[in-house]
Structure formats: structure tokens, C-alpha cells
Amino acid sequence: MKLSLKDVPGSLLRALEPVSIHGGNILSVLHSRGEKELVSVQISFKIKDQLALDLIKKDLKKQNIRVSEILLEGKRYYSKKTLSFILIGHVIDTDIRNTVDRINEIGLVSDIDVVMPSPEKKSSVMMNIDFDDKRIKKLNKIINEICKEKKFLLIRSLEG
Amino acid sequence: MKLKIVKLTIIGFGGIGKGVAKVLLKKKGFIKRNYGVDLNISAICEIDGSIIDENGIDLKETLELAENKKLKKHKNWSSIIALDVIKKIKSDIVLELTPSDIKSGQPGLKHIKESLKRGMHVVTSNKAPLALKFSELQEIAKSNRVKLKYEATVAGALPIINLRKHALQINKIESIHGILNGTSNYVLTKMAEEGVSMDAALKEAQEVGIAEADPGYDIKGIDTGAKVAILANSLMNMKVSFNDIEITGIEDITPEAIELAKKHNCVIKLIGDVNRLEVSPRLIPVNHPLNVSGALNAVMIHADIAKNITIVGHGAGGIETASSLFSDILDVLS
Numbered sequence: 001m002k003l004s005l006k007d008v009p010g011s012l013l014r015a016l017e018p019v020s021i022h023g024g025n026i027l028s029v030l031h032s033r034g035e036k037e038l039v040s041v042q043i044s045f046k047i048k049d050q051l052a053l054d055l056i057k058k059d060l061k062k063q064n065i066r067v068s069e070i071l072l073e074g075k076r077y078y079s080k081k082t083l084s085f086i087l088i089g090h091v092i093d094t095d096i097r098n099t100v101d102r103i104n105e106i107g108l109v110s111d112i113d114v115v116m117p118s119p120e121k122k123s124s125v126m127m128n129i130d131f132d133d134k135r136i137k138k139l140n141k142i143i144n145e146i147c148k149e150k151k152f153l154l155i156r157s158l159e160g
Numbered sequence: 161m162k163l164k165i166v167k168l169t170i171i172g173f174g175g176i177g178k179g180v181a182k183v184l185l186k187k188k189g190f191i192k193r194n195y196g197v198d199l200n201i202s203a204i205c206e207i208d209g210s211i212i213d214e215n216g217i218d219l220k221e222t223l224e225l226a227e228n229k230k231l232k233k234h235k236n237w238s239s240i241i242a243l244d245v246i247k248k249i250k251s252d253i254v255l256e257l258t259p260s261d262i263k264s265g266q267p268g269l270k271h272i273k274e275s276l277k278r279g280m281h282v283v284t285s286n287k288a289p290l291a292l293k294f295s296e297l298q299e300i301a302k303s304n305r306v307k308l309k310y311e312a313t314v315a316g317a318l319p320i321i322n323l324r325k326h327a328l329q330i331n332k333i334e335s336i337h338g339i340l341n342g343t344s345n346y347v348l349t350k351m352a353e354e355g356v357s358m359d360a361a362l363k364e365a366q367e368v369g370i371a372e373a374d375p376g377y378d379i380k381g382i383d384t385g386a387k388v389a390i391l392a393n394s395l396m397n398m399k400v401s402f403n404d405i406e407i408t409g410i411e412d413i414t415p416e417a418i419e420l421a422k423k424h425n426c427v428i429k430l431i432g433d434v435n436r437l438e439v440s441p442r443l444i445p446v447n448h449p450l451n452v453s454g455a456l457n458a459v460m461i462h463a464d465i466a467k468n469i470t471i472v473g474h475g476a477g478g479i480e481t482a483s484s485l486f487s488d489i490l491d492v493l494s
Binding site for chain 1: 337423428431441442443444448450
């Protein structure tokens with residue numbers, strides 16, 4: 001976990017406390033003190049589950065400590081969200097592979113449910129997409145572009 | 161308590177106008193006792209003429225004639241049109257209840273403007289003038305020191321604008337989502353519950369009197385769009401017009417899409433999204449507060465202090481809409 005701390009006495013200790021309170025086993029702490037007011041700190045630790053990580057993040061936020069990046073088992077960790085929507089149109093005939101690939105550039109299509117009454121009729125396709133919360137605008141943009149280009153009616157979820 | 165006589169002019173004596181007259185007959189005594197005002201109808205205007213009696217029109221007799229389509233047989237009937245009645249009769253409040261024409265806003269727009277300029281308060285159920293010219297009408301009302309009230313323009317009987325004014329004063333409204341059109345909700349409910357096509361659901365809606373002969377205004381989302389424009393102006397201080405609302409109706413929703421939503425524990429509803437200035441069909445979970453059935457309307461407001469508030473009720477009907485109109489009338493007089 002990479003943090004930005006204020007260069008004042010006790011700030012490192014305050015940043016480590018939530019990790020130990022929520023059962024984290026600290027493996028290493030890299031502390032690079034520079035000229036700036038903020039100090040970059042990299043903490044490596046083991047935790048038992050996702051909930052513990054969420055609680056640590058919450059406590060750090062409470063203390064106004066900024067988490068700049070989290071790497072989980074070497075991969076960038078992000079707040080995962082799922083977006084659901086239905087497309088109505090000739091979704092299969094307009095190259096569904098292309099539709100999925102373009103969405104997968106931003107998120108991950110994790111579920112597809114297709115209803116195709118007959119080849120000449122419009123099909124209805126429900127998709128679930130897992131994505132990084134921060135990329136919602138980009139995701140909506142690409143979905144809107146696809147719908148406009150392929151003449152789909154988009155039925156977004158209320159949160160989408 | 162000293163009784164104050166308040167003169168009203170009714171413009172438009174269709175379903176809502178007659179609803180106001182019926183409710184007034186029923187509640188006149190209640191209003192006198194509780195608010196100290198005697199509401200008298202000085203004029204009733206229809207498209208081709210008016211009934212004028214400055215001492216107060218006999219509502220029972222007038223309603224009977226109107227129900228039998230014999231309004232012209234009224235002893236005080238004349239061919240004076242509404243705009244001339246506004247110029248001739250000085251009422252305290254003008255009730256503008258004519259049907260909405262979202263392209264021009266007429267004839268409601270000229271009725272409202274003329275009434276305000278002549279120093280008369282206006283209470284209206286007519287969406288189009290406000291959806292098109294909200295700021296301009298508010299300015300005219302302000303400069304003439306009169307009130308323009310429009311609770312009945314959005315979701316019939318549901319108190320949304322007055323709820324904000326009287327009960328959510330310190331709140332900042334952060335989002336508003338609503339099912340604001342009974343016809344489209346009835347059609348989508350029928351499709352989901354009975355697996356019928358949109359045409360069959362629409363036909364049934366027409367047979368039970370929920371949908372108009374030409375339901376395009378409802379199904380294409382135009383009616384909802386007008387309401388979104390009014391809510392954006394009145395509750396979220398956006399300076400927008402109906403033409404700024406992006407509208408997608410429900411006309412292309414297929415029974416297969418409805419079934420697909422159902423399979424995933426969702427329903428499809430036509431939602432007015434005020435933040436986004438958008439009307440579109442949206443997927444909502446079956447247990448969501450906005451999942452109301454039949455011709456009901458529902459509005460979910462998210463405010464910074466009160467958080468989520470959802471109100472559900474009748475979005476149309478002459479009697480039900482009169483509830484909002486009388487709320488505005490009493491508010492004007494308070």
C-alpha cells in the first residue's frame with residue numbers, strides 16, 4: 001500500500017495503527033523522506049480478507065491519510081463495481097464479439113444473457129460489467145458510442 | 161373568524177376543471193371553517209366561450225350541464241373567450257387548467273402571462289408553459305408581486321414542490337428520480353405481469369381510460385420530459401427548458417427485454433432523471449422503492465440532510481389533481 005503522509009512527528013505511527021488494529025501482519029515499511037511536505041511511504045502487509053482491507057482504508061481516510069495505490073498480490077487493486085444493462089437491437093448480427101471486446105477495454109463483461117426470438121427480430125441482451133469505480137465515465141462513454149453506432153436501445157440500471 | 165371572499169376564474173373545464181368544481185362543492189364548508197375563506201367561482205372558461213357570474217357560479221348546476229355536454233345551455237353562457245375573460249374579470253386567483261401543448265405552450269402560456277400582468281395569482285396544472293418558459297413566468301410573477309403556483313403540473317396529487325418548500329427547507333436536493341407518467345407505467349406493468357405486447361397493453365390502457373386515444377405524448381416520454389424540466393427549475397435551481405431534456409421513450413421496449421429483466425429480479429420503468437436532465441427506460445431491482453405498479457407515480461428525492469424520501473400516489477385524475485390545486489390555492493392565500 002502506497003501512502004502520502006505529512007512530514008510531522010507521529011504521522012507514520014498513525015498510518016500503521018489501522019493496519020495492526022485490523023489484524024494486518026506488517027512485513028516491511030519503506031519510508032522515503034524528501035524535500036516536499038508529503039512523505040511517500042510503502043507498507044507491505046498480510047491480511048486475512050477483503051473486509052480487513054476495507055476497514056484499514058476507511059480508518060486511513062478518517063485520518064485524512066491519502067492512499068495513492070494498492071497492489072494486491074502484485075496486481076493493481078481497485079474498488080470493483082458491477083454495472084448491469086439491457087441492449088435491445090440486432091446485437092448478435094452487429095458483431096457481439098466486437099461489442100464485448102470494446103467494453104472489455106474499460107471493464108470486464110462478466111455475464112451475458114441473450115434472448116433472440118427469431119433471427120429477423122431484435123434480440124435483447126443483458127450484460128453485467130465489472131469495472132473500476134474510477135472508470136465509470138469512460139465506460140458509459142464507450143457504451144453510448146456502441147449503442148449509437150449499432151442502433152441499440154440502452155436500458156441502464158438506475159445507478160449507471 | 162371574519163370570512164374573506166376569494167374570487168376564482170377557472171380556465172379549462174375538462175377532467176381537472178370539473179374535479180376542482182366537485183372538490184370545491186365537497187370542501188367549501190371545510191375551507192370556510194378552517195381557513196376563513198369563501199372560495200367563489202366568478203368565471204368558467206371553455207375553448208369556445210365562458211360562464212361569468214361575479215356573485216359566484218352555481219357549481220352543482222354547471223357540473224350537471226358539463227357532464228351532459230350542455231354547458232352552452234347555461235343561462236350565463238356567452239361566447240367570450242378566456243383571454244377576454246382574464247382582461248374583463250378581476251379575480252383573486254386564475255386557475256389555468258387547459259391541456260398542455262409542449263410545442264407552443266399555448267393557449268396556457270398567454271392565459272398565465274396575461275393573468276400575472278393583471279395582478280392575479282395563478283395556480284395551474286398545465287405543464288407546457290412552465291416546462292418551456294419557467295424563468296420568464298417567474299419573473300413576470302415577481303415583477304407584478306403575485307404568485308405562480310404549479311404543484312399539480314408534476315405527478316398529479318403527489319406533493320413534491322410544496323414538500324420541498326414546507327418540509328425540506330434546509331435541505332440541498334442532490335438527486336430526483338421519478339416515475340412521472342401513469343400511462344407508461346401501466347403499460348410496462350401489464351407487459352411484465354401478463355407477458356403481453358406493448359400494443360395489447362396500450363389497447364387495454366385505452367379501454368380502461370388511462371391512456372389517451374393518441375398515447376404518443378406519454379409513451380414517447382414527452383410528458384415525463386416536461387415534468388423533469390419543471391422539477392429541474394423548481395427544485396434544483398437549474399435554468400433549463402423542456403428542449404434541454406434528452407428523451408427516450410418506451411415504444412421500442414420488447415416483451416423479451418421485460419422477461420430478461422424479470423429473470424434477473426429487475427423491472428423496466430420509464431424514469432425521469434432530473435440530475436441528468438434525461439428521460440429513459442431504466443432497470444431497477446424489484447424491491448426498489450420506485451417499483452410501483454399500474455398507473456401509480458413515484459418520486460424519490462435524495463437530500464443532503466433528510467437523505468432518501470420516496471412518495472407514491474396518483475399522478476392523474478381530476479379529483480386527485482384537485483388536491484394539489486387546492487394546496488396551492490390555500491398557499492397563495494396564506
